[in-house]
Amino acid sequence: MASGLMLWLFAVSVAASALGGMLGMASGIFIVPILTMFGHIEIHTAIGASLISVIACSCGGAPRLLRSRLTNVRLAIVLETATTMGALTGVLLAGILPIPFLYFLFAAILFLSAQQMLARRRDPSPATIPAPDRPWIVALRLDSSYPDRELGREVSYRVHRVPLGLILMFGAGLISALLGIGSGVLKIPAMDTAMRLPIKVSSATSNFMIGVTAAASAGAYFMRGNIVTAVAGPVALGSVLGAIVGARVLTIVSNDRLRFLFVIVLVALGIQMLFTVFGVHL
């Protein structure tokens, strides 16, 4: 493969991961549309490269989040039972579903991401939260706490509605394997809204989980020959570098301005994907 294309893949991945990292997303949501529409790479090869990018972003960001005790590893492993099952189902369906359907599904996820980007996330009010209704939440010691530097104290939280969370996580794993994205767009709201976890905890736990979910489908994609080193290698390196750059830029850029830019990019990519479904080439 030409070194020019490798450098293009590397540069695109740095930019996508840096952009994603600024808002706590993996870069898969950008990688697949860019590789298929601008790089003219076959969609299953693009999905394979994107899964590697998701793993790189997850692994690169995990150490800091684990050490800051924001990641709830006990809850993560329980929810992973559903996401990995969803991913396995997605791997089985990936070869059966028609490619235009994958493009259409991707466009829908891009519009959903844009809508969620506009909706501001808030921590659930403790007064409205009922007590845990499942004794095994206590038995598994899923409730936990984390040190909040802004508040200067330890914040305790309770985990709620785990069965609903498991159902939503199955869907997130399925979409992740079908489209090669981290599915943070589905996992984080599942934890924020359904399970009533604090935002920082749901973001950190989602970051940890997207790597495991992506690995579940990446193994199958690799064995099937859909992970092409010449494409996935530069994407992986670019994603690691981009995730580091994104995390640093996050502290100096206005969040609202960034959010607005993101929504425009996501909607534009979504429209472009829909055009592809209907065979319209601009």
Add this chain to the structure above:
Amino acid sequence: MSRTTRLEDLLAALFRYGTWLASATIGLGFALMLIDARFGTRNLAGFPNMWIATTGIVLLILLPVLSVLLMLLVFVRDGNSRLAVPAGFVLAVILSGAVLGFRALLRPGP
């Protein structure tokens, strides 16, 4: 220090060093490839440069799998079967995915 915190520290170390090792391996493979293309040398590493990069990608895929294995080992050591069972289940599902992919590879094409 609590047991959960110790597990988090172990996982953080695995991800930190693992990510650097995998990235360095992929980078080495591509650097050798570019040197060979630029200066007309052949296989500076003694075997195909693409294999080195592929090894790095496999290492990257294995990192989350190893994190689940590490969790399983810690839960088993601590006698925490309630969490060891889901960890073992997740490992089994990931392995099944790889086996499914391998079987698809062996299947003759249309």
